[in-house]
Amino acid sequence: MRHPNLVTLIGACREARVLVFEFLSNGSLEDCLQRENRREALSWRMRVRIAAGICTGLIFLHSNKPKGIAHGDLKPDNVLLDANFVCKLADFGISRPLNVTNTTITPYHRTNQLKGTMGYMDPAYIPSGELTAQYDVYSFGVVLMRLLTSKSPLGLPHVVEAALRKDKLEDIIDTSAGEWPPKYTKELAKLAMRCCRYERKERPDLGKEVWDVLEAMMNCPDDKCKPPKFLICPITQEIMKDPHIAADGYTYEGAAIKRWFKMGNKMSPVARVSFANHELIPNNALRFAIQEWKKRQQP
Incomplete structure (x- = not known):
């Protein structure tokens, strides 16, 4: 499979037992959020564009034919950035095709060997062992919160929820990204919280709901004249x-x-x-x- 928001597999070396992927000069999204090697902080506009790219890549995976695919380990470490900061999803080691049976409606993959990364792992996956597209939606919600705050993923949904409830969202926003429009930060935080709901059926559809929100945020309404x-x-x-x-x-x-x-x-x-x-x-x-x-x- 090939897509602008999926890392390109170049080949494999059987002797070394390695896969060879394209080189992406700006490293991982985690590197950028942690400001590795004193790199410049990502602007809020760039973060929104990266979120949109991740969303596009997931939509492509989930709508794959004949079977949709769940990434299963979405996190900033597995989002790579090219020279133009276009994001590409990587590390498909635990990705799985999603099956539909006579007794189910939602495509899934069941396993008794739980894999993933704490902080990004769908809590509904732990008791059921069922990997679905909604697993990736939960992980995407946490990634959105990381883009907003640059904070640790562990317990981050509770931190964001408390900030929204107390109307103190500005206290946890990563100000190194520039002056976030307050309307956008609140909308993005609420969207992330919807993605992280425990009940999978209550999470938003990436193609119909999440993409519409991100597309509308691509550029600030007041940013006229000179294009980015x-x-x-x-x-x-x-x-x-x-x-x-x-x-x-x-x-x-x-x-x-x-x-x-x-x-x-x-x-x-x-x-x-x-x-x-x-x-x-x-x-x-x-x-x-x-x-x-x-x-x-x-x-």
């Missing part, structure tokens, strides 16, 4: 209409990078390294961000 840098094609220096990810990890206007290849250029115009191949992957998450930004520029 990640909307600009490195070649044309114009807002992209048809963004595609090239083998160097950067996103370009589709027609522009194709012309670049047609002219015989073998080096990346940004990274100045040779392209491993000329394959292009549509960057749908960025396309939606561009469309949303353009809508907000209309009077």
Whole structure:
């Protein structure tokens, strides 16, 4: 399977017993939240865009045919970021296809060997042993809280719930992300809490509910005039209409990078390294961000 928000498997080395994946220069989302190597903090706009990318990747996995797939271990360590901070889900070691039987409605995978990461593990999974798409929704809710607060995942839903109840959400928000619009922080916190409800049937649908909220947050309504840098094609220096990810990890206007290849250029115009191949992957998450930004520029 290939998708802009899933890490690309390049191959395997049987002798070393390893899988080889594409290299993503900005490391993991956990590295960014922990500010490893004194790296610059992720802005709130970038965090919303990353959340939207994670959501898109999960929707793709859950709607896979003939069987949906549950990631099973979604956490910031398993969300990798490329040179443009486009996120890609990684580490599918405990991912499982979801089955439907004559006695069930919700696709699931049952196991008596519970695996996952504390803090992100669906509490309904522990007594039942049933891995479903809603397991990933719970984990996604905790990831949203991490993006909002950068706090430890252990007990974080209780911390966020208490802050919402006392109307003190601003006390736990990660201010290094810049000035979060209060409307967005509250909406995102409430969405995260819905994702983390104990009853799986009460959690929101990623494609119908969660995506709508994140899409609306892609750009601040008051952020007019100058577009964010990640909307600009490195070649044309114009807002992209048809963004595609090239083998160097950067996103370009589709027609522009194709012309670049047609002219015989073998080096990346940004990274100045040779392209491993000329394959292009549509960057749908960025396309939606561009469309949303353009809508907000209309009077």
